[in-house]
Amino acid sequence: MTDNFSGAVCGPASLVNKMMDLQQGSLMLLGPTMNAKVAFELSERIPHLGLRMKEHSQRALLFARRLKNLGLSVIYPGLEEHPQHQLLKSMHNAEYGFCGLICLDMETEERANRLMNHLQNYGQFGFMAVSLGYYETLMSCSGSSTSSELNPEEKKLAGISPGLVRMSIGYIGTFEQKWAQLEKALTRLNEPLCKN
Template sequence: MAENAVATRKRCGTNDIVSDGDVKRKNAARDMDPAAALALTRHEFGEHGGVNMSIEASATFTVMEPETLRRMFAGELGPDRDFFIYSRHFNPTVLNLGRQMAAMEGTEAAYCTASGMSAISSVLLQLCSSGGHVVASNTLYGGTHALLSHFFPRTSNINTTFVDIDDLESVESAIVEGKTKVLYFESVANPSLKVANIPELCRVGHAKGLTVVVDNTFAPMVISPARLGADVVVHSISKFISGGADIIAGAVCGPASLVNSMMDLHQGALMLLGPTMNAKVAFELSERIPHLGLRMKEHSHRALVFATRLKKLGVKVIYPGLEEHPQHQLLKSMANMEYGYGGLLCIDMETVDRANKLMSLLQNDVQFGFMAVSLGYYETLMSCSGSSTSSEMTAEEQRTAGISPGLIRMSIGYIGTLEQKWTQMEKALTRFNDTHPIP
């Protein structure tokens, strides 16, 4: 990819494929509030001057001269100068969404994919070769845990050591010099809501020459891992960023050199594995990101109110915004506090049967929310994690990760009024308590 600004570009840009503006402005944006950084991101106009950008729906792109095609495949001309080959490689609309994601996360570049898992798997395959090693948190989304513990060892000879990331000495001792390439964890763990000490983990990882990769799906806007030292930030955009429970998508945010390497025609994991985002999906998502900050504030506000009230009722509730949460002060020290403590809370009902009974009342009797996986929807979504999104983990692995059999993960929505939804919650708890004392 060309390294310097070229006067013949149709769009102004810098040396990476997905950023906008000059280097000074981009560097300044990395230290900004996420919403402020998003507001500085170049806004694409429609082909005919519309306030919304046009969707580039083409799968392939034409050139005016035969020699241009050769130069594109040789890497001499690329999207930084408005030369496009094929939408599995680069697409202008997807690039625009990548600029927004990079601005939000404070990274040089970003590229968006067809799913969160494709973003995670692609970046790890780009960073690790056969025989490589990953040190990862023992509290991860079940699909990521399965990828690292089963799929990678079988298919790629990449092995993982799972550790308690609260124990920095354990993290450091798990690193094998010359072999370990990546330190991987979630900013807020799924589903335990354990908060990672990102600055200290980055310090440990960087001292050993590792690339620190952080999944920030649970805390967009709330936490900015790259501003705290992380090298790469991955997302399942399907969740809070989309907000509509209607789109599957992911993103890799990080250095321009990494994103460019992942799109390399010969060695790029994204290019060659092909988890391509559809341009129409990218357009829809780019229209939702501008109000993500507003949505996160309301998700977080309601989660804190519900968690506080549940605690007063004697319910065993887990929420990082509560002062008794083990990492409450840590999160306060890292968070962009305007956006609260996040939109997820957990209720520990101790057993699966008790959890299922309460969820059934909440959905079917009082219409508080839906029994469904995923998160970030405007309705409250709830699931018993041990038998759903963490079911890929063994019972022992779940215990180690702090996942109780009766742990209900709730993504608190914002539909209806807060008091209306709280009244529904109270009714469900009262009906539950008629036959099952609250633990």
């Protein structure tokens, strides 16, 4: 699985022109120019980006609410109890929701990995990956992947518990189908481990 990231440099013409200077410009020296084929493929996806982002965010909010109702520890700015919910609400575009990324605290790395393993290998719910940009759900245990370089004190300060599972919610399949897969994995997580 490969990810294609792109972006735009925005600012006054003087800034952009300075960055594009052939001799000293960072855009010229560092080469952040996208492969033409990749740029073309991304340009074909832009017309429906808005539709995808709406679905991405709507599903994340539904997942967050249902997981919260199951009594799980969920971190999602769309939930009213999130400490920065009102701040985000004052800034966000309501049509596009609160984002498509939720965090589920499974308390221990072992429980987080068991959940993700089941979701990927048995539930067809999504994939374990450290990326965020894909149409399928992507998930990772942040403390042992993207934030593994932080020491325990830094992780605690950042709110990263050993079992924090970050999920970028995809939009493939129906919501109820994906919810059933997640709910089944959570049920299996509470069953005793089988030993051979």
